[in-house]
Amino acid sequence: MKRLLILGAGTSGTMMANHLKHELDQEEWEIVIIDECDTHYYQPGYLFLPFDLYAPEDIQKPIRDFIPRGVNFMHEKLDKILPAEQRVISANGDSFHYDLLIIATGTKPAPDETTGMLGKEWKKSVFDFYTYDGALDLRNKLREWEGGKLVVHITEMPIKCPVAPLEFAFLADSYFKHKGIRDKVDITFVTPMSGAFTKPKATAALNHLLTEKHINIIPDFAIERIDNDNKTIVDYGGSSVPFDLLVTVPTNKGDALIERSGLGDELNYVPTNKGTLQSKDYPNIFVLGDASNLPASKAGSVAHFEAEILTENIKRYIAGEPLKADFDGHANCFVETGNGKALLLDFNYSHEPVEGEFPIPGIGPLRLLKESRMNHMGKMAFRWIYWNMLLKGTHIPFVSAAMSESGKHYDK
Amino acid sequence: MEKIISGKNIAVNEEGYLTDFSQWNKEIGEALAKEANITLTPRHWEVLAYLQESHKNEIPLSIRKVGKSGVVDIKEFYELFPQGPLKTATKIAGIPKPVSCI
Numbered sequence A: 001m002k003r004l005l006i007l008g009a010g011t012s013g014t015m016m017a018n019h020l021k022h023e024l025d026q027e028e029w030e031i032v033i034i035d036e037c038d039t040h041y042y043q044p045g046y047l048f049l050p051f052d053l054y055a056p057e058d059i060q061k062p063i064r065d066f067i068p069r070g071v072n073f074m075h076e077k078l079d080k081i082l083p084a085e086q087r088v089i090s091a092n093g094d095s096f097h098y099d100l101l102i103i104a105t106g107t108k109p110a111p112d113e114t115t116g117m118l119g120k121e122w123k124k125s126v127f128d129f130y131t132y133d134g135a136l137d138l139r140n141k142l143r144e145w146e147g148g149k150l151v152v153h154i155t156e157m158p159i160k161c162p163v164a165p166l167e168f169a170f171l172a173d174s175y176f177k178h179k180g181i182r183d184k185v186d187i188t189f190v191t192p193m194s195g196a197f198t199k200p201k202a203t204a205a206l207n208h209l210l211t212e213k214h215i216n217i218i219p220d221f222a223i224e225r226i227d228n229d230n231k232t233i234v235d236y237g238g239s240s241v242p243f244d245l246l247v248t249v250p251t252n253k254g255d256a257l258i259e260r261s262g263l264g265d266e267l268n269y270v271p272t273n274k275g276t277l278q279s280k281d282y283p284n285i286f287v288l289g290d291a292s293n294l295p296a297s298k299a300g301s302v303a304h305f306e307a308e309i310l311t312e313n314i315k316r317y318i319a320g321e322p323l324k325a326d327f328d329g330h331a332n333c334f335v336e337t338g339n340g341k342a343l344l345l346d347f348n349y350s351h352e353p354v355e356g357e358f359p360i361p362g363i364g365p366l367r368l369l370k371e372s373r374m375n376h377m378g379k380m381a382f383r384w385i386y387w388n389m390l391l392k393g394t395h396i397p398f399v400s401a402a403m404s405e406s407g408k409h410y411d412k
Numbered sequence B: 001m002e003k004i005i006s007g008k009n010i011a012v013n014e015e016g017y018l019t020d021f022s023q024w025n026k027e028i029g030e031a032l033a034k035e036a037n038i039t040l041t042p043r044h045w046e047v048l049a050y051l052q053e054s055h056k057n058e059i060p061l062s063i064r065k066v067g068k069s070g071v072v073d074i075k076e077f078y079e080l081f082p083q084g085p086l087k088t089a090t091k092i093a094g095i096p097k098p099v100s101c102i
């Protein structure tokens, strides 16, 4: 019996377990999936939890509910991958042999990377919302906060769901409006990028929304440290931004397991072929989702498109056929803009987000790069789709892994 | 697009980054530095050479990467190329502006 081992039972690992269950010969292949957690968190919900738009029970379910019958789930913390021996060792010393390995251990905030971030103001006036605990603590803080300078901040790129901090700023605007204290809150968005987003057309659209919502933007800010005494963030260039409440997205890093195994780059991301999703160093290791170093967005939607291509490549690898270099970097992100509206971005490695209709060209019903209520409904529906379709590896109608160029208004 | 830099017609993109590295030489570098109000010292040149080498080897550049390169730390990188050092330094080096991954 051969073994396919999946590390991490988050969005990516769970999808692969569901896909491969149907595709691999059960007489020949055993599938094992390992995670240190036994709860599956719906991370896009971390954006809504702080504003009391979702409750804690909306965004967590037992991992086991999503692992198909016949796939073996092990609840263990992973210590090390030994690629030369085709083995993985867990923190309590168990050893798992593999014939094929899929790394899907994701990425997480590393606040200790920035001097002063874990200082005396941490969880008093310095918060993060990229973890369940962080989002919950921030919700409690926002419930009682009476206003002042709110700074929404990205430490460094890349981060998962790169639009989430901007969405946080938009939602904060509408949250404080509804509370009737918007005039007491000054919102500033501080980013290491040169604008609201990295691609020109989306940046222009988003900058416009920031202005409309009276949110200041400070671009090109590379944080050196947080000054806890003066409550400021300080840039390497010497400039500083004062805050009463700092909501920061810390540096995101792949799990330390990758570093211990000597498999990662300087941020613990695994060097991966961007078309085939095979590890650059070991042919029997594949990497899916946030754990890879692909120059694509780190997002659940991206992992969903990758999973379709990876399933095909795993089958080809087992059959001894050449892999398909088909992944095009397709990403599809709803950007919540507050007041019950959202906009939608659809793009890939080579095509930036532009205006248009999605998923049906000329019809929609969703509008690309324009605010609409329908897009907001889409974002809200995403939670249902996530739990009921995405994790189970069900194909989403009209939306293919390869990005479609029709319905998009590119410059000629 | 073309732009006249130190007396020569050089191919650049909308943001002024060279699109053909073979057109780059030290005079071009000097002229681009001047536009950014930077006077190049031997230290600057060491950093520029490192950036060009990384680009040649297709190593994606980031501030963190430069900071860990052993060539220059982040603090000094900012002193040498104030305000967006990676953007400024890559332009002077004649290589593409690094795409911050999204």
Ligand SMILES: Cc1cc2nc3c(=O)[nH]c(=O)nc-3n(C[C@H](O)[C@H](O)[C@H](O)COP(=O)(O)OP(=O)(O)OC[C@H]3O[C@@H](n4cnc5c(N)ncnc54)[C@H](O)[C@@H]3O)c2cc1C
Pocket (backbone or CB within 6 Å): A007, A008, A009, A010, A011, A012, A013, A034, A035, A036, A037, A042, A043, A044, A045, A046, A047, A076, A077, A078, A079, A104, A105, A106, A107, A129, A130, A131, A160, A161, A164, A255, A257, A288, A289, A290, A291, A298, A299, A300, A301, A302, A303, A333, A334
């Ligand atoms: C605030 C926020 C908003 C977001 N919004 C969106 C959105 O609107 N749309 C979208 O598409 N995406 C969104 N995302 C991104 C999306 O959640 C991630 O891209 C997706 O979950 C990545 O899946 P993954 O499987 O690669 O990683 P994860 O889902 O993070 O899973 C990694 C798993 O590996 C396990 N693991 C890691 N290390 C170890 C170890 N050493 N031992 C054992 N287990 C380990 C972890 O416990 C975890 O279960 C958002 C993310 C955040 C934080």
